[in-house]
Amino acid sequence: MTEIIEATEKISQPGGESAPAPGVTTLGAPVGGLVPYTDALPVPPVLRPQSGDVLRETEIAVSPAWVRLHAQLPPTLMWGYNGMVPGPTIEVRRGQRVRIAWTNRVPKGSEYPVTAVEVGPVAQGAPAPHNSPGRDGVEPDPDVAALPAWTVTHLHGAQTGGGNDGWADNAVGFGDAQLSEYPNDHQAAQWWYHDHAMNITRWNVYAGLVGTYLVRDDEEDALGLPSGDRELPLILADRNLDTDEDGRLNGRLLHKTTVLTKAHPETGKPVSLPFFGPYTTVNGRIWPHLDVDDAWYRFRLVNASNARIYDLVLVDDENNPVPGVIRQIGSDGGLLPRPVPVDFDGSLPQLTVAPAERMDLLVDFSALAGRRVRLVNRGKLAPGVPDPAANVPFPQVMEFRVRETGRRDTFELPEVLSGSFRRYEHGLVEHGHRLVVLTVPGTVGGGGHPEIWEMAEVEDPATVPVPSDGIIQVQGEDGAVRTYRRISRTFNDGLGFTVGEGTFEQWSFLNLGGPTHPMHIHLTDFQVMGREAYTLDGFDPALGGTRSPVAFDHGTKIPAAPNEQGWKDVFRVPAGQMVKVLGTFDGAYGRFMYHCHLLEHEDMGMMRPFVVMPPEAMKFDHGAGHGGGHEGHGG
Structure with a gap:
């Protein structure tokens, strides 16, 4: 890390606690065996160049990590970048060239951190059982358990040569490094990095190999957007967990999918649905909370789930949508031309985000001082009604606890965000x-x-x-x-x-x-x-x-x-x-x-x-x- 430094400013440390807003209780009834909004939202550290191009490779290592997904769970074995789940946020200026050695530091013979099972079979269109915790008595897939650490990192969104892009077949084993150079000649944007190994991406990403990457430029700077401790990544990912012989969650990652048929007549192999897990993690925590001031915040959201499409709604204590406080200002590749209000018509959320999509969001908490509001996943039904067909057993995502500071936020929402953007004709x-x-x-x-x-x-x-x-x-x-x-x-x-x-x-x-x-x-x-x-x-x-x-x-x-x-x-x-x-x-x-x-x-x-x-x-x-x-x- 001679040329990339780790920022010391963080909102909350992994596993740390922050004081609740006045009048807000941190306790509640268990959901799926866990109490929602118990843990403080962790915020990954930031890696940024000290100055200029980074022409000497900086190592970011894939290594085992023990992660507390929830205060009521024992530590979970995962794989992380630099031993963290999610990995550090990388931040660069436009045109600032960096070279990264994505190095595999998972020792040979290490236990693969994901237990994989297939349950069923069920008929096409029938309710799928894979959203319930636990293996339902099904034996783990020995072929997944035997997987070695074989990884390759793709910087999703980056404009870089094919040799740096993370070609799926070019994964590396223990002790080897994937050397990649990123010119970063791109307008301000949120990219993200994740594993892309051929045939096993679904399990390697599920094991924890994700992180976010920010490109800054002068046009973005001129907007005076919320920054520092008022700009945070929100990395969403759904998870399932195994249970012990007594039916208690043991913290072990469970990739549980449903078999539609016992065997396909053409291949003789089972046909499986994509993975959907009952527990939503944000920055590696199940249903966390975040203390915020009564001011504007900027959230850099990415859906890092294997397959879940989120339909997000901000609701109050009585589960009613909170209108008029969210603006989307950017999408996958950078700033939108103008802010887009995110309101909810009472039935269909407008904040729909599929796997790998990013949303740059501004949230105005100024009218919510002393209150608690929650981001939930509603599926496609009316507010407060989980959608079994959309595989949403627990709608909780995270909670915001708004402090009353008595200070006026001077930020003003710009009418035009990107004057450089041009629509194609x-x-x-x-x-x-x-x-x-x-x-x-x-x-x-x-x-x-x-x-x-x-x-x-x-x-x-x-x-x-x-x-x-x-x-x-x-x-x-x-x-x-x-x-x-x-x-x-x-x-x-x-x-x-x-x-x-x-x-x-x-x-x-x-x-x-x-x-x-x-x-x-x-x-x-x-x-x-x-x-x-x-x-x-x-x-x-x-x-x-x-x-x-x-x-x-x-x-x-x-x-x-x-x-x-x-x-x-x-x-x-x-x-x-x-x-x-x-x-x-x-x-x-x-x-x-x-x-x-x-x-x-x-x-x-x-x-x-x-x-x-x-x-x-x-x-x-x-x-x-x-x-x-x-x-x-x-x-």
């Missing part, structure tokens, strides 16, 4: 098109799991048999029917997409049915250009193609939400929607990945590579191994 940006289809679970050839299909437009539909496996016809808004052929479906299929550095592309993701997929593209920030509804009756999973075109639904309009009008690198793609995103692949070369950020889906095949190279070099491509430039239309 589709017709004014020369760009190529890609179509990516997300298939229905159970589609023939998919082994029971949803897949990513890369598609290429067929210029002469008469040259391909319709209908047939891998052929998708799409009727767009203009009524024209376009025919596409599948060019890849698994990670190790031939390379499909090669992109010229500095060029713009629009990627269209069409979800043919099943869950909402948060799609993440490495390297590049995008803008959401539109969300379109499509009828899906024409797709036949048993065929693996369309018998009639999937068609644009003129009767359903889906406006893009105000808080996704900025820079994004994760896009929620619900069933029956085509989500179109436009971006430029600039600033780096190499081989990168894009994937669903439901980690169980990613590990089970919903991930594909793409290559960025100089467009001048693409002219000499020999046509074998590097898919063409701008195939497909996608609308």
Whole structure:
């Protein structure tokens, strides 16, 4: 740590306590065996360069860590960056180049910190039992228990060369280091870092390998936003815990999923749902509390869960939504053009955050002095009603205890946040098109799991048999029917997409049915250009193609939400929607990945590579191994 220093200013130490606000009790009835809001919110230490570029590698080590997830639990064995869960917050200035040696310091033969079980089987659509604590008598998966420490770190959001990006196959073992350089030539933003090891990302991330990374710039500084002890990371992650022979929580991490069928007829393997845990942690604590002043605060929120999509609402003691106090000022890739008010209409939260999405939030506590307010996860039902179908057994997230200081906060919310931001005009940006289809679970050839299909437009539909496996016809808004052929479906299929550095592309993701997929593209920030509804009756999973075109639904309009009008690198793609995103692949070369950020889906095949190279070099491509430039239309 010769060139990166650890900041000493922290709000609360892990395991520490802070004084409650006047009139607020810290005790309550147990929920799931634990009393909510018992522990103070821990805040990770900050690592920042002393000055200038950091051209000598600074080691950040993956190592075992014993973590108190809750005061009523014994310590839990986890893996952390620098022995902390979450890892330290890394903070840099725009253009400040740093080099990090992500070193594996987990000794050989160490116990893998995650117990994995599958319960069921249950029928498709039936209530899933995986949200209850404990293993339900199921024996742990010995193959997961035998996993070695094999890790690779991806700085999610970073614009850096493919060799620094954390390629999933390039994970390292004990004593080895992954050397990565980050130019940080990016507008102010919140990125985050996490493990990305091939096949086992879901368990390594679940073991604790996450942390947040902040880029600062002059435009952000000029806004005078809350800072210091009034700017905090909120890293959300759901967890499950094992129980002992007496049914008591023993603190052991439990990755408990539900088997839908005993074995899939194509693979002979079970088909599992993604992981959803009953306990929500914030910065590594289950249902913590935070003492705040009656003033403005800035929270840098990231959903670091394996698969849970949160629908967050701020409520009072009587469980009523608290309106008018939250503004979203930034998304994945930086500041929004203007603040977006976050109000609640009594049924549907507006603060929906999928795995890997970030939200830069301002909260005004000035009118809440002496009160206690809580952030809860409501699913999709009315306030106060947990949604079993959304796997929300315990809605608690965290509690804010507002102190009355008698001081007036002089911060004023700016009307315009980023004067440098420009919306793309589709017709004014020369760009190529890609179509990516997300298939229905159970589609023939998919082994029971949803897949990513890369598609290429067929210029002469008469040259391909319709209908047939891998052929998708799409009727767009203009009524024209376009025919596409599948060019890849698994990670190790031939390379499909090669992109010229500095060029713009629009990627269209069409979800043919099943869950909402948060799609993440490495390297590049995008803008959401539109969300379109499509009828899906024409797709036949048993065929693996369309018998009639999937068609644009003129009767359903889906406006893009105000808080996704900025820079994004994760896009929620619900069933029956085509989500179109436009971006430029600039600033780096190499081989990168894009994937669903439901980690169980990613590990089970919903991930594909793409290559960025100089467009001048693409002219000499020999046509074998590097898919063409701008195939497909996608609308």
